[in-house]
Amino acid sequence: SQQGEEDPQALSIQEGENATMNCSYKTSINNLQWYRQNSGRGLVHLILIRSNEREKHSGRLRVTLDTSKKSSSLLITASRAADTASYFCATDLSRYSSASKIIFGSGTRLSIRP
Amino acid sequence: AAGVIQSPRHLIKEKRETATLKCYPIPRHDTVYWYQQGPGQDPQFLISFYEKMQSDKGSIPDRFSAQQFSDYHSELNMSSLELGDSALYFCASSHGLAGGPATDTQYFGPGTRLTVL
Numbered sequence: 001s002q003q004g005e006e007d008p009q010a011l012s013i014q015e016g017e018n019a020t021m022n023c024s025y026k027t028s029i030n031n032l033q034w035y036r037q038n039s040g041r042g043l044v045h046l047i048l049i050r051s052n053e054r055e056k057h058s059g060r061l062r063v064t065l066d067t068s069k070k071s072s073s074l075l076i077t078a079s080r081a082a083d084t085a086s087y088f089c090a091t092d093l094s095r096y097s098s099a100s101k102i103i104f105g106s107g108t109r110l111s112i113r114p
Numbered sequence: 115a116a117g118v119i120q121s122p123r124h125l126i127k128e129k130r131e132t133a134t135l136k137c138y139p140i141p142r143h144d145t146v147y148w149y150q151q152g153p154g155q156d157p158q159f160l161i162s163f164y165e166k167m168q169s170d171k172g173s174i175p176d177r178f179s180a181q182q183f184s185d186y187h188s189e190l191n192m193s194s195l196e197l198g199d200s201a202l203y204f205c206a207s208s209h210g211l212a213g214g215p216a217t218d219t220q221y222f223g224p225g226t227r228l229t230v231l
Binding site: 048 | 221225227
């Protein structure tokens with residue numbers, strides 16, 4: 001079964017508003033990463049938060065991690081039309097298994113209306 | 115800064131043909147990962163290599179094989195191509211910690227779009 005589940009699957013907001021996307025996962029993780037993908041294009045790494053961190057900021061991005069609830073959120077403040085993309089959370093299980101891969105969630109499609 | 119390079123960027127093949135995708139990691143990165151993303155799907159992990167040895171295997175079909183070379187570049191070989199193999203194939207690289215595979219940020223290449231007709 002899928003490790004990461006994202007909520008909502010699609011989000012449409014007005015330019016300038018804040019966008020919040022949530023990600024839940026099932027097993028213990030080493031770190032959690034958020035990626036952005038424009039339609040049919042490559043994946044762009046946004047931010048990584050380690051299992052011993054609770055909150056991290058990068059520009060207009062704010063990520064939180066609650067390991068007790070196995071969930072993370074990505075907040076994009078003051079959204080811009082250029083933020084329109086799909087956003088994926090991805091969990092790294094490396095410390096807790098022999099895996100050296102990250103597992104992607106199903107993604108949130110964010111649309112910013114001008 | 116140098117990024118992950120993938121070639122070719124686009125590839126069109128017929129059913130039952132073979133394809134080879136190449137990935138050149140960021141300099142000094144020793145870990146390479148391959149992912150497949152079908153239309154409208156999330157990326158699925160295929161296989162990874164650390165220091166030229168396979169470190170993990172995901173949902174990679176038996177028709178596919180991959181290896182990492184001495185210069186750390188990697189190639190994904192796909193044989194007996196099927197229509198369902200049409201997808202974006204991403205390579206990612208990271209810097210492994212001494213003695214084990216990477217646990218840090220994976221940097222993705224732009225992907226190779228494979229179309230099987």
